[in-house]
Amino acid sequence: MEYMSPSSGLWSGRKRAAIRVRAKIMDSARSWFKIHDYVEVQGPIIIPALGDRPSSFKIRYFGEDAYLTQGSQPYADTLTRNLGKVYMIAPVFRAEKMSTGRHLAEYWRIEAAVPSCSLEDLIQTEEQLVCHISNCLSKDAKEELNLLGRSVGDLSKIRPPFTRLTYDEVIEMLRDAGYDIQWGATLQWEHEEYLSLQFSQLFFISEFPVGLETYFYESHPDKAGSTLSVDLLAPEGYGEISTGGIPIGKIGELQRMMEEVGVSPAEQEWYARLRKMGHTPSAGFALGVERITQWICGLEDIREASAFPRSINEIYP
Amino acid sequence: MEYMSPSSGLWSGRKRAAIRVRAKIMDSARSWFKIHDYVEVQGPIIIPALGDRPSSFKIRYFGEDAYLTQGSQPYADTLTRNLGKVYMIAPVFRAEKMSTGRHLAEYWRIEAAVPSCSLEDLIQTEEQLVCHISNCLSKDAKEELNLLGRSVGDLSKIRPPFTRLTYDEVIEMLRDAGYDIQWGATLQWEHEEYLSLQFSQLFFISEFPVGLETYFYESHPDKAGSTLSVDLLAPEGYGEISTGGIPIGKIGELQRMMEEVGVSPAEQEWYARLRKMGHTPSAGFALGVERITQWICGLEDIREASAFPRSINEIYP
Numbered sequence: 001m002e003y004m005s006p007s008s009g010l011w012s013g014r015k016r017a018a019i020r021v022r023a024k025i026m027d028s029a030r031s032w033f034k035i036h037d038y039v040e041v042q043g044p045i046i047i048p049a050l051g052d053r054p055s056s057f058k059i060r061y062f063g064e065d066a067y068l069t070q071g072s073q074p075y076a077d078t079l080t081r082n083l084g085k086v087y088m089i090a091p092v093f094r095a096e097k098m099s100t101g102r103h104l105a106e107y108w109r110i111e112a113a114v115p116s117c118s119l120e121d122l123i124q125t126e127e128q129l130v131c132h133i134s135n136c137l138s139k140d141a142k143e144e145l146n147l148l149g150r151s152v153g154d155l156s157k158i159r160p161p162f163t164r165l166t167y168d169e170v171i172e173m174l175r176d177a178g179y180d181i182q183w184g185a186t187l188q189w190e191h192e193e194y195l196s197l198q199f200s201q202l203f204f205i206s207e208f209p210v211g212l213e214t215y216f217y218e219s220h221p222d223k224a225g226s227t228l229s230v231d232l233l234a235p236e237g238y239g240e241i242s243t244g245g246i247p248i249g250k251i252g253e254l255q256r257m258m259e260e261v262g263v264s265p266a267e268q269e270w271y272a273r274l275r276k277m278g279h280t281p282s283a284g285f286a287l288g289v290e291r292i293t294q295w296i297c298g299l300e301d302i303r304e305a306s307a308f309p310r311s312i313n314e315i316y317p
Numbered sequence: 318m319e320y321m322s323p324s325s326g327l328w329s330g331r332k333r334a335a336i337r338v339r340a341k342i343m344d345s346a347r348s349w350f351k352i353h354d355y356v357e358v359q360g361p362i363i364i365p366a367l368g369d370r371p372s373s374f375k376i377r378y379f380g381e382d383a384y385l386t387q388g389s390q391p392y393a394d395t396l397t398r399n400l401g402k403v404y405m406i407a408p409v410f411r412a413e414k415m416s417t418g419r420h421l422a423e424y425w426r427i428e429a430a431v432p433s434c435s436l437e438d439l440i441q442t443e444e445q446l447v448c449h450i451s452n453c454l455s456k457d458a459k460e461e462l463n464l465l466g467r468s469v470g471d472l473s474k475i476r477p478p479f480t481r482l483t484y485d486e487v488i489e490m491l492r493d494a495g496y497d498i499q500w501g502a503t504l505q506w507e508h509e510e511y512l513s514l515q516f517s518q519l520f521f522i523s524e525f526p527v528g529l530e531t532y533f534y535e536s537h538p539d540k541a542g543s544t545l546s547v548d549l550l551a552p553e554g555y556g557e558i559s560t561g562g563i564p565i566g567k568i569g570e571l572q573r574m575m576e577e578v579g580v581s582p583a584e585q586e587w588y589a590r591l592r593k594m595g596h597t598p599s600a601g602f603a604l605g606v607e608r609i610t611q612w613i614c615g616l617e618d619i620r621e622a623s624a625f626p627r628s629i630n631e632i633y634p
Binding site: 009010011015016019020023026027030034039040041042043044045046047048057058059060061062066068075077078079081082083090091093095097105106108276277278306307308310312313315 | 343347357395414
C-alpha cells in the first residue's frame, strides 16, 4: 500500500482551487437548505454488521463486527419522523474495487430527506438546490474557476428545468448509438459517459428497473417493473452526481423486494428493525460532494477533489 | 450487542430540541469561521495502520489493516500550508472502553488550525468562537432552550475573557480540596467534574505536562516539563469541551518526544512521513460537538446529543 502523496505536501494551484470550490459548494448547499427550513442532522457512520456486505468496509467494534456506512437513507425514516425535512453532509465509504481516477473509497455526500414528497417534487428540489449551488459559485468562486479554466458565465446561466429522461428512453438512445444493452441492465460507466457527452446541461434519468438501485424504492404505480427513482447526471462526460427516489413504505413489500433481489435474511433484519421504529412516507437524494466538485471544476481525476483521497489500495499519508 | 434504541423511533421532546440545538451550534460555528476567513476542509477518516493503537478502531481496507481517525491534527500541516486558516466539522472515533453516559465511540468535532499562532492567540480564538456560538444560540434557539429548562439569559451574557488556570494551579486546587493527585498525573473525570462544579462560567486549563496530551505539543519556553497546550472546560460539572495547543515543529524534537512517551516506531514513522511533506508553524484546537451540545442543553447523558449514538457495546439500529 502506498502511503505517500505523489505530489508531496505542496498542492498545485489547481488542487488548492478545487478544495476552495469544494468548500464553497458545501456552504452554498447549506444556505439553500437553511432558506428552505431543513434541519441539519448526522446519521451514524458505524452501522451494525447484519448480513454479508462485501461492498462495505468491516470494522472491529468492541470485539464484534460492524460496517462503515454507505449512506443514511435507511435512517431517514427516524429523522423525518422527528424533525421533518432534514439534510446532512457526511462521509460515506465503499469497499468495491473500482477504477482509481473515477471512484473514491471514502467520499462526502450531501443527503436530504423530505416527508410526503412525490418523485416530481424531489426532482424539482434537486434542480433548485443544484441551480442555487451553481449560481452561488458563479459569484463567489470566480477566481478559482478562472484558474481552473471553467466558464463562470456557463455556471451562472444554469436554470431549471433540466432535461428529463426515463431509463426506458436512455436504453433506446444507447441502442440507437450501437450499444448492446438490454432493458433491465445496469448503466455502466461507458454508458453514462456516452449519455453525459450528448448534453451540455445537467439531466435526470428516472424510473430505473426494480433491483438496479442501491436502496429499495417504491414500484412505479403505472409502469410494472420500474421504480420511483431518479439520478442526476452532469454533462461533458462527468456522469452521475446524484441518486435518489422514494423508499418503499410497506414493510411487507420491502421484504418481498429484498428477497427478490437476493438480500441476505440477516441484512433484511436490519431494514425490518429500522422500519419497526415507524415509517414516515418521504423521498430523498444524495449528491456526491467530490462528483459535483469534479464537474464544476472540470477535474480529470476525482482525487483532485479531495484533500487526502482514499481509493483502492491507496492511502496517502 | 444491542441494536434497538431503548426509546423506539419516536424521540422525546428533549431529544428533538437537543438535535435542533446541535444543528444550530454547527451553523453558528460555521458563520464565525466564515466571517474570519477560514477555509472549510475535510481531513481523512481512514488513516494508515502504522503502529499498534488500541484506542483506534481497526478496519479491513482492501485486504490490509487501517484505522478510523481520532482527529485531523496530524494533517493540519498540509492543510494550513496550502490554505491558511482552516476548519472542519467531521466525525472521529475512539475505541477505548469508557463509561457509556459520558463518552461516545463515534462523535463529531469542530477542529480549527491557524498558521503562526501563539497559545494566547489560540485561547482568544476559542473564546471568540464559543462566545459567538453561545450568543447566536441565545437568539436562535430560545424555544429549544426553554423546553430544555436552560437559561437563555445566561447564554447571552457569555463574554471573554474566560477564567484562565494553569495545570499547576489546578493541581494545587485539587490537593487543597483533598484529592490525592501528583503533578504530572492525568486529570480524571472526577477531577474535571470537581473543577467544573467550582465555576459558573467556562474556563481554560493550560500548560499540561509533557506526555499527557493526545498530540505532541511544543515544550513551554519558560517552564521545563510543561507544554503549549490548553483545554476548555464547561461549568456546572460538564467538564472538558475542547482541547488544543501548538504542535511540535522540529522533526527531531517530535521524534524525541514520541520516544519519551513510548510511541511505537511504526507510528512514529507515520508522523515523520507527514512531517516530511513540510511544516507550517500553527496552533489548533478541537471542540466536541456533542460535548458543547450537552452543556448548552443541560443533558445528563451525552447520548441525548446524538441522533444515533454509538458507545461501548451499543449500536442502536
